[in-house]
Amino acid sequence: MSQKRTFYPYEEYSIKTEKSYHLMPFNFHRINKNWEVLINYAGDFLFVPTGTAQVITLKQLIKNSHPDLYADLIANFFISEEKIHPLIDILATKYRTKKGFLEDFTSLHIFVTTLRCEHTCEYCQVSRVTQDKNAFDMKAEHLDKGIEHMINSPSQNLTMEFQGGEPFLAFNLIEYGVAQAKKRAQKSNKNISFVICSNLALITEEQLFFCKEHDILLSTSLDGPGFLHNKNRRRSGNNSYQLFLKGLNLSRKILGNDNIGALMTTSKLALDYPIEVVDEYINLGFENIFLRPISPYGFAKSNEKKTKYETEKFLEFYKRGLEYIIEHNKKGNFLVEDYATIVLKKILTPFQTGYVDLQSPAGLINSVIVYNYDGYLYATDESRMLAEMGDYTFRLGHLDTSSYEDIFYGKKAQEISKYWLNENIPGCSSCAFQSYCGADPVYNYTSQNSLVGYRPTSGFCQRNMEIIRYLFELMINDVEVEKIFRTWLN
Ligand code: SF4
Incomplete structure (x- = not known):
């Protein structure tokens, strides 16, 4: 056929x-x-x-x-x-x-144990220079209730972070909080680690030996060389930098270099000094530096004229700093830029990072919660700073009256959840960098008066889009840079 x-x-x-x-x-x-x-x-x-x-x-x-x-x-x-x-x-x-970070739900619990501080930093949102402990210190009963919520979180590995003000001014609350949290964690078979954010200006040997005994990490602030640091971080005597150095040396002697990390905030003045800022970190023996922009919150917002600058200016600062760090690495030295590393980990590995400001769903509530000194709870550290300005949009409840369910699954949390996915907000939903970036309804609200936000004029978007693009460009142009970046990931 x-x-x-x-x-x-x-x-x-x-x-x-x-x-x-x-x-x-x-x-x-x-x-x-x-x-x-x-x-x-x-x-x-x-x-x-x-x-x-x-x-x-x-x-x-x-x-x-x-x-x-x-x-x-x-x-x-x-x-x-x-x-x-x-x-x-x-x-x-x-x-x-x-999206693995979601399995843990809220793992970072920030306790603002006091608002008291002997500094009056130019961009600070919250500190109070006062001797009145009762007005601005957390009550022990609120610390207990906050610890209870923390332990009830589904996360097996918890971080309890003490913030201020200057938390060491209320050292008794740190001692009490650590003891109570350890007791509760042991009973519930949870792992708990502790972080204290401190300017180190007044830190004592006794406090440091306590930190050593309890494996507590210190997170401090260094804005650059003395002239910059003292300008930003004001205190009477204009000696913040000198006290910082003294505190850093003592802390390293007792805790070891690896247990103290420093963060910088890029003030308007710092914009002209990226090399000097990086050199300061190198000279002091740090292996990490986090080139961070100023946040549009709290006093930084009300002090806007003095503190605000265009995102382009920050990007110029950031790129000059990053290129200098890369050159330093090319000479055989090791220095990591933390923000680039957070983004690169998302680009070059299958994993997410624990960095709460670049997550979708957003870090607020899903990864972090803040217990304020007065018993109120907030979605993020920035939300409580907003509350200091009289705006309670992100206030989730009070330790005296709200249950765990009210706080973490209540009406407020549900309302915010409509805006915390970059997969479904305009602009981000079609953005190529979506999986490396995040959603930040608090930033949108603060800077654009809208929880959804508007990407074409968003400083958050402009900064992240350009930094991510730039990191890709650096890797395309120079294979050695990608090799350096990969050494940063561990
Ligand atoms: S870069 Fe901008 S548009 Fe893209 S995900 Fe981030 S914020 Fe959204």
Whole structure:
């Protein structure tokens, strides 16, 4: 029996070849005029020449003409030859890993045990220079109730962080809080670690030996060389820097170098001194530096004229600082920039970080909660600073009257939850950098008077979009930079 074959014109076959793949969900971003980056929902990325995203989405990519690219696109879940990618479960696992922080729920519990402080920093939101302990110290009964909520959190590994003011001014509350928390954690079989945020100005040997005994980490502040630090961190005598150095040396002697970390805040004055700031950290033997912009909260907001600057200015400062740090590493020295490392961990590994300001769902409530000195609870540290300005939008309840459910699953939390996913807020929902970035309704509200926010004029968006783009560009331009970045991840 003879077989009848129909021969279609050539175009028919070529169209079939071109359309023989399906698009998987992904976005792209132009890195520079030569390169763009494709990024899928799990954060996997592929550098491709500019214009490739268009060719792929128009289904004009011909398998045989670009076999390597075609294979990469399939392997990295950008396209599929079948309607459902045969390895879709692997993509689901990657996505679940990126959102793994949700399994722990609230693991960071910040206790503002006192607002008292002997500093009056230019950008500080909350400190009070006062001797009146009763007015601005947390009551022991509130500390107990806060610890109870902390222990009730589903997280197995908890962090209790003491903040102020200057928490060491109420050292008795630290001693009490650590003892109570340890007792409760042991009873509930939970692991607990402690952090104290301190300016180190008045720290004593007795306090440090207490920290050593309880494995407490110290987080301190260093804004740069003396002239900068003293200008930002005011105290009578204008000797904040000198006292900081004394406190740092004593702390390192008793606790060891690794148990003290420092954060910097980029004041308006600091913008002209990125190299000097980095050099200060190098000279003092730090292996990490966190180049942080000023926050638009509290006194920094009311003091706006003096403290505010354009995001572009910060980005210039950040890039000069980062390039200097990279050069330092190229010479065989080790110094990590923390913000870049947080973002790079999201880009270069399957994992998330514990950094609460770059999460989706946002870190507020999901990862962090704040117990204020007066018994009120807030979604984040920034929310309580907002409350200091008389705005209680993010106040979640009070330790005397609210149950765990009221606070963590109550009406307020539910309302905020509508705005805490960058997967569903305008602008972010189609952004290629979504899985590396986060949502921050508190920032949106503070800077744009809207929980949703408006990305085209958002400082948060502008800063993150450019830093992420820039990190990609650095890696494309210089393979040595990617190698350095990878050493930072551990
Ligand atoms: S804030 Fe900006 S950079 Fe971040 S995900 Fe949203 S649109 Fe992208």
